[in-house]
Amino acid sequence: MRFIDAAHKAPSVGFMQPWRFVRVTDPGLRQEMHAHVDQERINTAEALGNRAEEFMRLKVEGMLACAEVLVVGLIGQRDGYVFGRRTMPEMDLASAACAIQNFWLAARAEGIGVGWVSMFDPARIRELCHMPIDSQPIAILCVGHVDAFYPAPMLEIERWDRRRLIQEIVFENSWGNTGLTV
Amino acid sequence: MRFIDAAHKAPSVGFMQPWRFVRVTDPGLRQEMHAHVDQERINTAEALGNRAEEFMRLKVEGMLACAEVLVVGLIGQRDGYVFGRRTMPEMDLASAACAIQNFWLAARAEGIGVGWVSMFDPARIRELCHMPIDSQPIAILCVGHVDAFYPAPMLEIERWDRRRLIQEIVFENSWGNTGLTV
Numbered sequence: 523m524r525f526i527d528a529a530h531k532a533p534s535v536g537f538m539q540p541w542r543f544v545r546v547t548d549p550g551l552r553q554e555m556h557a558h559v560d561q562e563r564i565n566t567a568e569a570l571g572n573r574a575e576e577f578m579r580l581k582v583e584g585m586l587a588c589a590e591v592l593v594v595g596l597i598g599q600r601d602g603y604v605f606g607r608r609t610m611p612e613m614d615l616a617s618a619a620c621a622i623q624n625f626w627l628a629a630r631a632e633g634i635g636v637g638w639v640s641m642f643d644p645a646r647i648r649e650l651c652h653m654p655i656d657s658q659p660i661a662i663l664c665v666g667h668v669d670a671f672y673p674a675p676m677l678e679i680e681r682w683d684r685r686r687l688i689q690e691i692v693f694e695n696s697w698g699n700t701g702l703t704v
Numbered sequence: 705m706r707f708i709d710a711a712h713k714a715p716s717v718g719f720m721q722p723w724r725f726v727r728v729t730d731p732g733l734r735q736e737m738h739a740h741v742d743q744e745r746i747n748t749a750e751a752l753g754n755r756a757e758e759f760m761r762l763k764v765e766g767m768l769a770c771a772e773v774l775v776v777g778l779i780g781q782r783d784g785y786v787f788g789r790r791t792m793p794e795m796d797l798a799s800a801a802c803a804i805q806n807f808w809l810a811a812r813a814e815g816i817g818v819g820w821v822s823m824f825d826p827a828r829i830r831e832l833c834h835m836p837i838d839s840q841p842i843a844i845l846c847v848g849h850v851d852a853f854y855p856a857p858m859l860e861i862e863r864w865d866r867r868r869l870i871q872e873i874v875f876e877n878s879w880g881n882t883g884l885t886v
Contacts, residue, residue, distance in 0.1 A: 524873060532805065535822060537859035540867045544875045551877055562791065569786045574784065577787070581859065595879070602752045605759070605864075606822040612797055613822045619801035620808075623714065627809070640717060640795045641789040653879040660798065677719035682787075686721045692708060693726045695733055697777070697835040 523590075525665070528628035534617035536605025541618040544651050546591040554650055555593075555642075556585040562641040580680060583639045589666030592649060594622060598656035615660060622661055635668035671698065707847070710810035711806075716799035723800040726775040736832055737775075737844065738767040739826075744823040759806050762862060765821045771848030775829060776804060780838035789863025797842060804843055817850035 526543055534540060546552050563582060567574040585591055596614050600607075607613045626636045639662040647659040678685055693699045708725055716722060728734050745764060749756040767773055778796050782789075789795050808818045821844040829841040860867055875881045 527870065530870060530873060532855070533820065535810070535820075537857055537865045539865075539873070542873050542875065542879070544877065544879060546877060548877045549797070566786060566790050569790050582788075604748060606764075608748050608751050608823070609825050610793060610822050610842070615794055615797055616801040616804075616822075619798040620805040622798075623802040623805040624809075626715070626802075627806075628737075638715065638717075640798075641790070642790050643791050651877070651879050657879065660792070673881075675715070675719055683719045683721075686712070688709065688712060688822075691712060691721070691724050692705075693724065693833075695726065695728060695730045695833070697724070697726060697833050697839065 523612060524600045525625045525628045525634075529621040529625040532621035533618065534620070535607055535613040536603055538600075538605070538607075538614060539616060540600065540603075540614040541598045541621045542595050542657075543634075544593040544595065544653075546593065551650060552585065552591050555591070555647065556583075558643070558646050558650070559583055559585060559639060559641055559662065562643065566641055576682075578600060580682070581676070582641065583662075584637055584664045584666075585639065585662065588637075588642045588664040590664075592657055592663040592665065593651055594661040594663060595648075595651075595653055596658040596660060598654040600656070606661075611685075615658075618660055622663070625663070629665060633667075635664075635666060635671065637664040638662075639664060707807045707810045707816075711803040711807040714799065714803035714806045716802070717789055717795040718772065718785055720782075720783075720785045720787075720789075720796060720799060722778045722782065722796040723803045724777050724779060724839075726777065728775065733832060734767065734773050737829065737871070738765075740825070740828050740832070741765055741821060741823050742850075743768060744825065746854075748823055762864070763858070764823065765838040765844075766819055766846045766848075767821065768843065769779065769848075770819070770846040772846075774845040775833055775841055776800060776843040776845060777830075777833070777835055778840040778842060780836040782838070797840075800842055804845070807845070807871060810845060812853075815849075816854065819846040820844075821846060
């Protein structure tokens with residue numbers, strides 16, 4: 523799949539290439555994963571308290587309707603990789619996220635939609651995909667044709683949160699020091 | 705800076721936009737950050753054991769030579785963001801990594817080089833940039849013109865590690881189940 527080729531071209535810490543992709547082609551497995559994600563959707567709504575109803579009205583996954591489902595995971599035995607990770611071992615996740623962003627952009631450039639679902643218990647996805655205990659699932663990607671792309675992020679359109687201004691996210695020399703050089 | 709615009713267009717978990725950029729325009733601050741990274745480079749070499757010498761011959765940062773240095777950090781008070789993070793709070797880092805990858809690609813498209821330095825103690829960078837205790841520095845970006853781009857990842861050319869084959873990184877339904885559908 524050429525989007526995976528694009529992902530695999532991403533930079534990675536110490537050239538670690540920590541990403542692996544599990545294509546979910548078994549319909550029963552897809553159903554089981556969806557059932558788990560749907561339960562987690564309810565758990566998330568409960569955790570959101572007074573925004574629960576608003577959350578439940580949002581489309582937050584498309585696992586049953588999409589053309590392809592992929593699980594992205596970090597390899598096991600990552601402790602052997604020290605380069606760029608001695609003080610920040612989580613840089614493996616950062617590298618894999620760069621790979622997913624490459625995948626996303628490559629797909630979007632061809633008019634294919636991608637959704638990154640993160641509403642799951644890693645232990646459950648690890649179990650369903652027979653992943654080693656020291657590996658780490660980080661994404662369920664829903665990939666496929668869409669009727670239309672949103673003109674802005676769906677959560678912006680639905681007023682879940684507002685777009686931050688550039689002036690709010692760029693500082694000079696000192697955190698919080700805004701508005702000087704942008 | 706238009707590369708930050710590209711970064712800020714990245715998708716983020718629950719439209720959280722957790723990324724912030726600190727432009728380091730103070731030469732003294734850049735020097736102090738570099739001194740810290742250089743010490744961490746030595747610490748990394750020691751941790752690498754029998755590959756220490758090989759590591760020390762590599763160019764792993766360009767902080768003093770590059771045109772711009774930016775620190776990327778995650779905002780504080782992230783516990784309030786539950787959407788897509790209830791079971792995996794580290795999705796904030798994943799979103800910010802997508803933003804950095806956007807920055808990287810936008811720069812590269814204009815012939816500008818970017819390096820992501822992760823050899824630092826977050827506590828020290830937090831201190832130097834006056835960041836809140838609950839924020840998290842994740843990257844020092846070195847940005848600027850380069851004499852030439854490597855034809856392949858530098859660590860591949862230097863044989864630090866080998867490029868994984870696509871067949872090694874794609875599985876079907878079950879982790880480790882390779883070579884079926886690629």
